[in-house]
Structures are given as C-alpha cells and as structure tokens.
Amino acid sequence: MGNDVRAAAPGAPLIRLQSVCKSFVLPGKQMFQAVDDVSLSIARGEVFGLVGKSGAGKSTLMRLINLLERPDSGAVYVGDDDLTRLSKRALRDMRQTIGMIFQQFNLLQNATVFDNVAFPLKIHGVRDKDAVARRVRECLDIVGLSEKADSYPAQLSGGQKQRVAIARALAPRPAVLLCDEPTSALDPETTRAVLATLRDINAKLGVTIVIVTHELSVVRALCTQVAVVEEGKVVEQFALSDPPDTPRRTQLGRELGALRKARAIDPESGDDAGLTAHDRLDASDLAVDTELEPPRV
Numbered sequence: 274m275g276n277d278v279r280a281a282a283p284g285a286p287l288i289r290l291q292s293v294c295k296s297f298v299l300p301g302k303q304m305f306q307a308v309d310d311v312s313l314s315i316a317r318g319e320v321f322g323l324v325g326k327s328g329a330g331k332s333t334l335m336r337l338i339n340l341l342e343r344p345d346s347g348a349v350y351v352g353d354d355d356l357t358r359l360s361k362r363a364l365r366d367m368r369q370t371i372g373m374i375f376q377q378f379n380l381l382q383n384a385t386v387f388d389n390v391a392f393p394l395k396i397h398g399v400r401d402k403d404a405v406a407r408r409v410r411e412c413l414d415i416v417g418l419s420e421k422a423d424s425y426p427a428q429l430s431g432g433q434k435q436r437v438a439i440a441r442a443l444a445p446r447p448a449v450l451l452c453d454e455p456t457s458a459l460d461p462e463t464t465r466a467v468l469a470t471l472r473d474i475n476a477k478l479g480v481t482i483v484i485v486t487h488e489l490s491v492v493r494a495l496c497t498q499v500a501v502v503e504e505g506k507v508v509e510q511f512a513l514s515d516p517p518d519t520p521r522r523t524q525l526g527r528e529l530g531a532l533r534k535a536r537a538i539d540p541e542s543g544d545d546a547g548l549t550a551h552d553r554l555d556a557s558d559l560a561v562d563t564e565l566e567p568p569r570v
C-alpha cells in the first residue's frame with residue numbers, strides 16, 4: 274500500500290480529495306462549516322500551496338489529507354486508497370508515507386535531536402538499532418544538522434528546530450510532506466534556508482509537498498501550484514508557471530501574478546519592487562550541497 278504511493282509516477286495524481294466537508298461544533302452547539310465540498314487533485318512531485326485569509330480553512334483542509342481531521346463526508350485518496358475506508362492499522366501504515374511539519378515545530382523537548390528523529394521509526398516498529406541510527410544520520414545530513422545529534426531542542430535556533438522537524442518527518446521515507454505554516458515563526462534569513470531545504474527535498478527526493486502559508490513570497494519561491502481558499506472552499510487554483518498576467522478571480526491570485534511580473538521585469542529589483550528578502554530566492558539560493566538519495570521503495 275505505502276509502497277504503491279512511493280512508487281507513483283511523477284505527474285500522476287497522488288492526493289485526491291473528493292467533495293470533502295468538515296464542520297466543527299462551536300460552543301452553543303452551533304455548527305461551523307470549515308471545509309465546504311472541496312475537490313482537489315495534487316500530482317506527485319508538485320509543491321502545492323494552500324493560501325487564504327486567516328480562518329479560511331487552509332489548515333483544516335490540509336489536515337484532512339492525513340486524516341488528522343476526519344471528513345464528515347467525501348473521500349480522501351492517497352494513491353489508490355481512500356483513507357476514510359482504511360482500518361486503524363492500515364491508516365497507521367499509510368501515515369508513514371505522509372510526513373508533517375508545523376509552525377511551532379512540535380519537537381519532544383526532553384529528547385535529543387537524535388531521539389526526536391528516531392521517534393517515528395520506533396513508532397513504526399523499526400527495531401534494528403543500527404538501521405535506526407543510519408537513517409537518523411542520513412536525515413540529519415539532509416537538513417545539514419549532523420553535528421547537532423546530541424543537542425536538545427532548547428539549545429537550537431528556530432530554523433534549526435524546524436530542520437530537526439523536517440528530518441523527523443523524512444525519517445520514514447514519506448512520499449508526501451505536509452507543511453503547516455512552516456516558516457511563520459522564522460525570520461526572513463532563516464526562512465530562506467528552510468525553503469531551500471524543502472525545495473531540495475522536493476527536487477532531489479521527489480517528495481510531494483503541500484504547504485499552508487499566508488506568505489505569498491513563500492508561495493512564489495517554492496510552489497508549482499496554488500489553491501486559494503475562501504470560507505472553506507477552493508475558489509481558484511492555478512500553476513505558478515502560468516504567464517504572470519493571466520487573469521485571476523481572486524485578489525490573492527492577482528497579487529501573486531503581480532509579484533511574479535515585478536520579478537520578470539527586473540529580476541534584480543528585490544525591495545524596489547516591494548518584495549521581501551525571501552522574494553529574491555532563486556535556484557542558486559536554494560541549492561544545498563548534500564546529495565540526497567531518492568526514497569527507497
């Protein structure tokens with residue numbers, strides 16, 4: 274099952290949400306429709322951005338992909354499997370193929386960096402200590418933190434903590450990495466470095482990335498596709514490779530086009546075009562020098 278997902282051909286649909294709805298019960302027993310009849314297809318190898326105003330339903334929509342939120346109705350396919358129909362055990366196995374990182378990193382504070390990264394491997398039943406140690410070292414190498422294996426989270430900077438979280442998410446060799454506002458707690462310089470790592474993981478390991486962000490600069494630097502979410506619905510979806518003056522229905526769509534246009538007119542313009550430091554990312558900025566191995570099937 275998980276191996277089918279890891280072996281999916283680049284460009285083939287990997288994640289499909291079909292008419293998913295999710296509501297929450299508010300105090301006073303009122304129902305709030307956070308995700309309203311959304312259908313979405315994300316291809317293998319994509320970096321897919323979910324953007325929209327605060328409260329639009331972006332995080333809930335993303336959390337439906339690994340069933341951290343279970344939809345009230347609709348189907349969530351990852352590969353050929355509708356996750357809503359899997360047994361608990363099959364769902365746990367499937368989740369090995371879907372890593373996740375968060376704005377606040379969510380590391381185990383009382384565990385070393387090594388043990389944080391080893392944690393999902395142990396949870397998923399890898400007993401061979403040498404195999405665990407090897408994989409932890411590989412993942413720390415990917416994120417450039419090999420020398421921090423014995424540190425505790427409190428001894429790390431925000432960017433380093435997010436890198437540990439990325440290494441932890443990569444340890445079970447996921448096909449998909451879900452990123453919920455991964456750079457919102459970071460300064461622009463650190464954001465650049467974390468985006469570089471994510472881009473490299475996508476390019477070299479072929480990991481499909483879904484990212485929730487409110488920073489258009491992050492979308493522009495990283496994403497290949499973007500969906501604009503408003504009041505629980507996807508109101509617009511487009512490829513970042515479209516010509517920047519393609520007409521858009523939403524304000525965010527137009528703002529993204531304007532960002533790309535400013536860049537196309539004057540690639541060096543940076544701040545002059547109203548862009549922030551990480552708007553100026555380009556391919557060379559994003560290169561990291563570790564050679565990453567593709568996920569093994």
Ligand SMILES: Nc1ncnc2c1ncn2[C@@H]1O[C@H](COP(=O)(O)OP(=O)(O)OP(=O)(O)O)[C@@H](O)[C@H]1O
Pocket residue numbers: 297298299305307325326327328329330331332333334485487
């Ligand atoms: N567990 C919950 N119980 C009740 N309401 C919830 C719950 N989770 C989310 N909501 C509500 O659903 C709506 C969508 O929340 P969600 O976090 O998905 O939005 P978002 O677009 O990611 O917002 P932000 O950018 O502020 O994180 C919000 O109004 C939120 O208050």
